[in-house]
Amino acid sequence: MNGSGISHPAFITLDRRRFLAAAAALVAAGVLPARALALAGPHSFKQGALDITVVSDGHLVLPTNILAPDAPPDALKQLLDAAGITGTEIKPDTNVTLVRSGADTILFDTGSGANFQPTAGKLVANLALAGVKPDSITKVVFTHAHPDHIWGTLGADGNLTFPNAAYHAAAAEWDFWMDKDLVTKVPEGMQPFVTGAQKNLTAVKDRVTMFKPGDEVHAGIKVLDTPGHTPGHVSFEVPGDETLIIVGDAVVAAPVAFPHPEWRFGFDTIPDLAIQTRKSLLDRAATDKIKMLGFHWPYPGVGHAEKKGTGYAYVAAT
Numbered sequence: 001m002n003g004s005g006i007s008h009p010a011f012i013t014l015d016r017r018r019f020l021a022a023a024a025a026l027v028a029a030g031v032l033p034a035r036a037l038a039l040a041g042p043h044s045f046k047q048g049a050l051d052i053t054v055v056s057d058g059h060l061v062l063p064t065n066i067l068a069p070d071a072p073p074d075a076l077k078q079l080l081d082a083a084g085i086t087g088t089e090i091k092p093d094t095n096v097t098l099v100r101s102g103a104d105t106i107l108f109d110t111g112s113g114a115n116f117q118p119t120a121g122k123l124v125a126n127l128a129l130a131g132v133k134p135d136s137i138t139k140v141v142f143t144h145a146h147p148d149h150i151w152g153t154l155g156a157d158g159n160l161t162f163p164n165a166a167y168h169a170a171a172a173e174w175d176f177w178m179d180k181d182l183v184t185k186v187p188e189g190m191q192p193f194v195t196g197a198q199k200n201l202t203a204v205k206d207r208v209t210m211f212k213p214g215d216e217v218h219a220g221i222k223v224l225d226t227p228g229h230t231p232g233h234v235s236f237e238v239p240g241d242e243t244l245i246i247v248g249d250a251v252v253a254a255p256v257a258f259p260h261p262e263w264r265f266g267f268d269t270i271p272d273l274a275i276q277t278r279k280s281l282l283d284r285a286a287t288d289k290i291k292m293l294g295f296h297w298p299y300p301g302v303g304h305a306e307k308k309g310t311g312y313a314y315v316a317a318t
């Protein structure tokens with residue numbers, strides 16, 4: 001979404017997907033040893049004492065016009081052209097963060113599951129490529145309760161996908177979605193989001209721990225208040241030589257939101273608050289040279305913000 005020609009991330013993603021599929025087939029056929037797949041597996045890096053792996057849940061298909069509905073059309077077109085985004089659809093990646101720390105294997109969000117979009121819901125399959133079985137997940141931590149982040153909590157069979165996990169959610173986000181009258185307060189098109197959130201959150205209500213901004217969800221991993229995309233949206237700060245922020249959806253579409261954090265994004269619940277959050281997060285990240293992991297940025301979605309003009313440029317980590 002932010003390149004052109006042969007370096008366009010869409011091509012890299014496609015090549016990588018093809019490569020992994022081919023490698024998986026060769027391993028299954030006994031041509032390659034299983035460790036060959038691990039070598040080709042998901043993007044991993046060390047963050048302080050933690051091992052982080054970005055696991056793809058596939059990608060979404062969304063209308064291009066949600067990116068910045070109020071933006072000046074010429075300026076928007078220029079950015080989209082530069083990013084190689086043409087046509088009426090965008091296909092944002094979905095980057096789930098997996099943290100391994102001692103006995104804990106922690107997932108940040110559960111992806112889309114089987115009931116949102118056919119191109120998403122690939123988390124369990126891609127966890128397998130990373131050598132992680134669903135029953136080995138000890139903790140699930142939610143950034144927010146949109147379909148592509150929590151509908152994977154329940155499997156197609158109606159059982160918990162990660163049966164041994166403890167669940168952690170922001171109290172403000174939980175309270176917003178679990179309001180029994182919410183479904184009557186939102187536009188009809190949003191109603192499935194509400195019923196889906198309630199279904200998946202209810203499934204973990206007996207094993208959920210609520211947190212608030214400033215709390216830690218795991219040793220050293222601090223909850224950041226990043227509301228606006230949803231009312232109780234949170235991000236997570238992970239210490240290391242270079243601080244990492246697991247951004248979630250506080251900054252969604254990299255090619256547009258970095259240069260113009262002040263543009264409204266079509267899927268933000270409280271757009272003006274989301275803008276304020278985006279601006280302060282990107283300002284802090286650029287000033288303090290913080291590494292970020294964005295859920296919808298081109299896989300693996302790890303990169304930095306650099307000040308550029310009146311906004312920022314997204315620079316993917318190498």
Ligand SMILES: [Zn+2]
Nearest residue numbers: 146148249295
């Ligand atoms: Zn999302």
